[in-house]
Amino acid sequence: xxxxxxxxxxxxxxxxxxxxxxxxxxxxxxxxxxxxxxxxxxxxxxxxxxxxxxxxxxxxxxxxxxxxxxxxxxxxxxxxxxxxxxxxxxxxxxxxxxxxxxxxxxxxxxxxxxxxxxxxxxxxxxxxxxxxxxxxxxxxxxxxxxxxxxxxxxxxxxxxxxxxxxxxxxxxxxxxxxxxxxxxxxxxxxxxxxxxxxxxxxxxxxxxxxxxxxxxxxxxxxxxxxxxxxxxxxxxxxxxxxxxxxxxxxxxxxxxxxxxxxxxxxxxxxxxxxxxxxxxxxxxxxxxxxxxxxxxxxxxxxxxxxxxxxxxxxxxxxxxxxxxxxxxxxxxxxxxxxxxxxxxxxxxxxxxxxxxxxxxxxxxxxxxxxxxxxxxxxxxxxxxxxxxxxxxxxxxxxxxxxxxxxxxxxxxxxxxxxxxxxxxxxxxxxxxxxxxxxxxxxxxxxxxxxxxxxxxxxxxxxxxxxxxxxxxxxxxxxxxxxxxxxxxxxxxxxxxxxxxxxxxxxxxxxxxxxxxxxxxxxxxxxxxxxxxxxxxxxxxxxxxxxxxxxxxxxxxxxxxxxxx
Amino acid sequence: xxxxxxxxxxxxxxxxxxxxxxxxxxxxxxxxxxxxxxxxxxxxxxxxxxxxxxxxxxxxxxxxxxxxxxxxxxxxxxxxxxxxxxxxxxxxxxxxxxxxxxxxxxxxxxxxxxxxxxxxxxxxxxxxxxxxxxxxxxxxxxxxxxxxxxxxxxxxxxxxxxxxxxxxxxxxxxxxxxxxxxxxxxxxxxxxxxxxxxxxxxxxxxxxxxxxxxxxxxxxxxxxxxxxxxxxxxxxxxxxxxxxxxxxxxxxxxxxxxxxxxxxxxxxxxxxxxxxxxxxxxxxxxxxxxxxxxxxxxxxxxxxxxxxxxxxxxxxxxx
Numbered sequence: 001x002x003x004x005x006x007x008x009x010x011x012x013x014x015x016x017x018x019x020x021x022x023x024x025x026x027x028x029x030x031x032x033x034x035x036x037x038x039x040x041x042x043x044x045x046x047x048x049x050x051x052x053x054x055x056x057x058x059x060x061x062x063x064x065x066x067x068x069x070x071x072x073x074x075x076x077x078x079x080x081x082x083x084x085x086x087x088x089x090x091x092x093x094x095x096x097x098x099x100x101x102x103x104x105x106x107x108x109x110x111x112x113x114x115x116x117x118x119x120x121x122x123x124x125x126x127x128x129x130x131x132x133x134x135x136x137x138x139x140x141x142x143x144x145x146x147x148x149x150x151x152x153x154x155x156x157x158x159x160x161x162x163x164x165x166x167x168x169x170x171x172x173x174x175x176x177x178x179x180x181x182x183x184x185x186x187x188x189x190x191x192x193x194x195x196x197x198x199x200x201x202x203x204x205x206x207x208x209x210x211x212x213x214x215x216x217x218x219x220x221x222x223x224x225x226x227x228x229x230x231x232x233x234x235x236x237x238x239x240x241x242x243x244x245x246x247x248x249x250x251x252x253x254x255x256x257x258x259x260x261x262x263x264x265x266x267x268x269x270x271x272x273x274x275x276x277x278x279x280x281x282x283x284x285x286x287x288x289x290x291x292x293x294x295x296x297x298x299x300x301x302x303x304x305x306x307x308x309x310x311x312x313x314x315x316x317x318x319x320x321x322x323x324x325x326x327x328x329x330x331x332x333x334x335x336x337x338x339x340x341x342x343x344x345x346x347x348x349x350x351x352x353x354x355x356x357x358x359x360x361x362x363x364x365x366x367x368x369x370x371x372x373x374x375x376x377x378x379x380x381x382x383x384x385x386x387x388x389x390x391x392x393x394x395x396x397x398x399x400x401x402x403x404x405x406x407x408x409x410x411x412x413x414x415x416x417x418x419x420x421x422x423x424x425x426x427x428x429x430x431x432x433x434x435x436x437x438x439x440x441x442x443x444x445x446x447x448x449x450x451x452x453x454x455x456x457x458x459x460x461x462x463x464x465x466x467x468x469x470x471x472x473x474x475x476x477x478x479x480x481x482x483x484x485x486x487x488x489x490x491x492x493x494x495x496x497x498x499x500x501x502x503x504x505x506x507x508x509x510x511x512x513x514x515x516x517x518x519x520x521x522x523x524x525x526x527x528x529x530x531x532x533x534x535x536x537x538x539x540x541x542x543x544x545x546x547x548x549x550x551x552x553x554x555x556x557x558x559x560x561x562x563x564x
Numbered sequence: 565x566x567x568x569x570x571x572x573x574x575x576x577x578x579x580x581x582x583x584x585x586x587x588x589x590x591x592x593x594x595x596x597x598x599x600x601x602x603x604x605x606x607x608x609x610x611x612x613x614x615x616x617x618x619x620x621x622x623x624x625x626x627x628x629x630x631x632x633x634x635x636x637x638x639x640x641x642x643x644x645x646x647x648x649x650x651x652x653x654x655x656x657x658x659x660x661x662x663x664x665x666x667x668x669x670x671x672x673x674x675x676x677x678x679x680x681x682x683x684x685x686x687x688x689x690x691x692x693x694x695x696x697x698x699x700x701x702x703x704x705x706x707x708x709x710x711x712x713x714x715x716x717x718x719x720x721x722x723x724x725x726x727x728x729x730x731x732x733x734x735x736x737x738x739x740x741x742x743x744x745x746x747x748x749x750x751x752x753x754x755x756x757x758x759x760x761x762x763x764x765x766x767x768x769x770x771x772x773x774x775x776x777x778x779x780x781x782x783x784x785x786x787x788x789x790x791x792x793x794x795x796x797x798x799x800x801x802x803x804x805x806x807x808x809x810x811x812x813x814x815x816x817x818x819x820x821x822x823x824x825x826x827x828x829x830x831x832x833x834x835x836x837x838x839x840x841x842x843x844x845x846x847x848x849x850x851x852x853x854x855x856x857x858x859x860x861x862x863x864x865x866x867x868x869x870x871x872x873x874x875x876x877x878x879x880x881x882x883x
Contacts, residue, residue: 072734077606078841080651088610169623171603171616227653243652243659244833246735269734272837273828276731279721280831283731303726412608443596443846446604450612462609474611481611 065262065543069561073288074271074280078243081227084213085163086170088464090550093210094290095247095268097554098261099146100213100232103137103156103192104204108558111313112548113466114367115505118204122156122214122233123192132199132503133182137192143256145216146230146237152189158217160184160194176473177206180500199501201508202469209465210551235261235557244270255557262543262560287538287561290550294353297534308538311546314357314365315533316464319347319420321526322449322457322484324410328401329455335523337395339380340388341431342424348529351420355532360516361476363548364530366466368512378520392431403432410438410454412445420528421458449484457484461525464551468512469500476519487524565874572867576860583859584641584852588634591848598650598846599624606845624650626848637852651847659838660853665738667835670750670757671819675812677758678765683801683808685762686769690804691796693774701766708763714825717756721829724752736833753830757823761815768811772804779803805876813869821858 079092084100087093105121106113120126123137143151164181166172180200185193196203206212216224216231224231230238233256236249249266269286271277278296280286282303292300297310321338323329348356360375362368375381382388396405409424411417418439425435435456440448448454461482463471474480477496478488492515499511520527535546540562547553599620603612621627625636640646646656689701725731732752737745776782777800785795824836835854842850 074734078652080602080606081653087605089605089607090609091606169620171620173603173610225653242662242736242833243654244663244736244837248735267735269831270833271734271831273831275718276721276829276831279725279731280734283725283729285731285734441596442606442608442844443594443601446600446608446612447595447597450600450614450617459608464609481613 063542063562065558065560066563067262067560068264069540069563070265070267071263071288071541071556071559071561072267072269072286073290074269074277074286076274076277076291077272078270079247082230082238082241083170083226084211085159085172085174085215085226086166087211088173093551094554096213096230096232097210097234097551098236098249098266098556099230099234099238100215101143101234101256102208102210102212102214103160104208106205106208106547106549106552108553109545110547111545112366113205113208113552115201115205115467118208122151132201133196135194135196135203137194139190139192140256141190143233144254145233146252146254147216148254149216149218151214151216151233153186153192154189155217156192156214157184157186158220159213159215162215162220163212174206174209174211177202177470199503200469201503201505202467202500205465205467206470208552210554211464235555236263236266239265246270257557260557262558263556266556281536284538287541288544289536290533290546292534292536294355294532294534297536300536304538306539308536309541311535312355312532313535313546313548314363315462315531316363316466316549317460317462317531317533318359318363319351319458319460319528319531321424321528322454322459323487323523323526324454324457325452325486326455328399328405329407331399332521332523333395333399334401335526336380336521337392337399337401337431338428339523339526340382340384340392340395342427342526342528343384344529345384347420347423350423351416352529352531355534356529357532359530360520360527361525362468362471362512362516363463363466366548368466368468368509370513370516374513378517380521380523380526389430396431396433401433404434405432406434406436407455408438409435409456409458410440410445410448411458412442413439416460417458420460424456424458452484452486459484460531462550465549468496468515472496472515472519475525483524485524487522489518489522492519492522565871568870569867572863572870576863579863580856580859584638584856585634587852587855588630588637588848591846591851592630594846596846597621597626598848599626601845602651626650633848637849640849641853641856646849646853649842649847649850651842651845651850656849656853659850660835660857663833663835663838666736666750666832667820667823669739669746670754670823670832670834671816673750673754674757674761674819675816677754678761678815679812681758681762682765683769686766686808687773687796687801689766689770690773690777691792701770705763705766708759709767711760713756713760713823714829716759717753717826717829720752720756732830734831736831749830749832753823753826753832757819757826761812761819764815765808765811769804769808772807773800776800776804802876806873809869809872809876813865817858817862817865820861821854 075091075094077091079095080087080089081092082096084092084096101122103122104118107117107119110117122139122143124140126135126137128135139153145151160178160181163172163174164178166175180196180198180203182195182197187193214233215226219231235252235255237252239248239250241247247268251261251264255261271280274296277286277289278292278299281289282300300308323335328334344358348354357364358372358375360370360378376383409421411421421437425437428435449457463474475482476488477483477493495511495515495518499508499515502508502511533550537544541559542562543558543560544556599617600612602620603616604610625633637646644657648655649659685701685704689698692698721731732749733745736749739746782795782799785799821835821839823834824840827834827837839851839854842854
């Protein structure tokens with residue numbers, strides 16, 4: 001069987017492998033995989049801190065919309081259900097927003113979510129009473145649901161009531177925000193009157209959120225399975241859904257805005273792997289995205305160059321630290337020390353790849369944000385330096401925290417969370433605190449947070465609306481559901497109540513500012529930095545304006561595809 | 565043989581019961597619950613107030629005594645109706661019916677590719693032992709064993725997109741819906757998985773055949789004047805296949821439910837991804853049903869392997 005002449009001895013084999021490897025290296029160096037210079041993307045809009053105002057015209061001169069074509073983009077998981085009233089995830093919002101209308105909406109052409117940037121969607125117009133407690137909405141004509149039934153003010157009323165008083169088996173995350181509504185009346189099919197318990201300047205921004213979808217009153221009263229089916233009045237209707245695969249939407253031929261939508265359909269693919277999403281976009285299988293990281297955008301820029309457009313906006317996500325009920329973190333001096341010890345700019349450079357911004361409890365660039373100078377006056381939020389680290393050490397000493405004190409950072413699995421925890425461990429080490437990181441699987445992590453069973457909880461949160469009522473009610477009041485530290489004050493709660501009833505915008509802004517100055521130094525949630533969000537699309541995609549908020553403009557009624 | 569098969573099927577019942585009890589117990593002692601996950605959402609974007617969690621748990625029937633929950637579920641298994649996913653509200657068997665064919669197809673394709681590569685390369689490596697062919701086959705195996713299959717899959721995607729500007733079409737289509745699209749989507753993960761499988765099977769084939777070729781009956785066959793080819797094919801390979809069959813069947817079972825990362829890389833809605841998501845969401849009906857299904861699959865694969873043994877080696881009799 002074995003031939004003497006055919007035997008390869010070990011020396012010859014190793015020599016052959018070495019020669020072959022060297023040859024391969026030489027070939028590679030000679031340009032077998034030659035790298036092109038990264039092509040600069042000239043279609044990049046970076047709004048920095050100015051999020052309000054009309055969108056930069058990244059697509060050049062105005063063109064006439066072209067009909068047809070399918071928008072295709074990927075999301076990172078399956079929507080848990082189609083019942084947008086009961087959900088809080090972008091997976092449901094971005095999938096279902098094209099299917100439903102809302103009573104009012106933020107102006108599509110605006111980048112930000114200013115209180116005065118709202119227009120009608122289902123509603124044609126509205127009037128507000130002088131005392132601010134009564135709103136009369138007039139509906140657009142000719143609205144019908146996808147099943148053909150006409151839509152009236154009764155459907156709006158039923159939808160809002162469903163969110164205010166959810167039926168059995170449904171939990172409504174927006175229930176508290178709608179508690180200001182006293183009663184609703186529908187004197188005729190085209191009119192809805194909302195009477196409030198008190199003046200509430202946040203009513204319109206709350207109603208303008210993408211979550212406030214209008215369902216059919218008949219469906220609500222019947223046995224309609226909102227989790228698996230969708231019957232709306234939006235520009236697109238649900239064609240099919242295959243879990244783990246895709247959601248397919250078709251254009252609604254009876255959409256009440258004549259001439260729209262321009263697209264014939266939207267395909268939303270489920271792709272959990274980041275690399276797969278990037279590859280699909282690069283090959284053109286997907287022509288739109290709102291969830292790329294900075295390095296993914298750079299990689300795509302290098303590959304596609306001027307074929308794509310990128311827009312960056314100040315995002316609504318932020319890195320924060322939550323505090324458990326264990327000493328010494330219950331001591332406000334210790335929490336302030338941590339705030340002084342963190343190099344926030346470094347966290348932006350490392351964790352947000354240089355694209356992020358500093359702000360307090362309200363997102364930077366928005367109507368309610370503190371300026372950089374104002375933020376630096378808040379104890380614990382001064383610009384990082386050796387002096388702030390020294391001050392931190394003094395505070396810890398005064399609070400009795402010894403050098404080498406051991407603590408645990410509890411977080412959930414995922415690159416963003418784990419990287420952030422490693423960063424914090426390093427920051428804590430500067431002031432002599434030795435931290436160990438405990439990465440938990442999601443369900444276990446949420447359980448730990450809800451039961452306050454941790455020392456420090458580095459976490460990435462996001463707000464859904466740039467409005468103090470929405471943000472503070474969710475995170476910073478004494479009884480807020482996501483105040484995981486359980487730290488609040490009666491003073492902040494009182495200011496919240498006052499500003500939520502103040503109709504004069506300038507006066508309200510002053511109160512909100514004061515509220516932030518009172519709340520931030522409590523360190524119920526220590527803000528590290530806010531993230532930047534990126535949108536990318538192939539240049540054939542036209543008519544779309546990216547928004548600072550992820551949840552409030554996803555209908556694609558104005559989007560169209562240029563024929564290549 | 566019929567008696568043997570019946571005995572194995574009878575043993576299936578206590579095995580399944582044992583597995584079901586274990587998984588039910590484990591899922592109920594893990595921290596977190598599906599009601600909390602539903603409220604907080606997959607990305608942690610929501611809030612879960614204690615009273616809302618309690619209310620939702622009650623509505624899902626999770627506040628019932630554990631024995632009642634277990635009995636209810638087992639009854640559903642017997643009736644082939646375990647109800648709906650607590651997370652997505654979709655019927656469990658319906659969702660399984662959609663995903664299982666994909667996983668089965670992927671397992672069959674990758675196993676076929678693996679065997680087509682591994683058996684010839686293993687035989688050649690054994691027959692040409694010590695030659696450059698042997699070393700080449702062994703290096704091929706070593707590389708396949710060293711590289712995780714999901715990494716190979718990622719490399720394939722990157723190669724396709726950077727070299728050809730092409731990726732497999734998005735939105736899985738079954739073989740019946742669109743065979744060409746289905747092939748474009750599944751051939752790449754099948755190649756990545758098949759290579760990893762082939763690496764293991766090839767080594768087993770080689771060492772098994774080398775051992776068989778040293779046996780007395782092979783020496784006798786040569787002494788009687790049979791040619792090398794005849795000896796190897798008629799006497800060597802058939803006897804060397806026994807451990808290969810075992811290995812291939814275990815690999816097949818693993819691929820049916822264990823290729824979560826590959827499904828993620830290639831965006832395929834398979835059973836693996838379904839199970840992992842269900843565990844993350846604490847979706848009890850789905851996890852319990854799938855684990856039970858995998859237990860059954862492995863039992864049947866083992867039984868099938870035993871039957872194949874008898875065909876390969878007549879000396880083996882099933883008691």
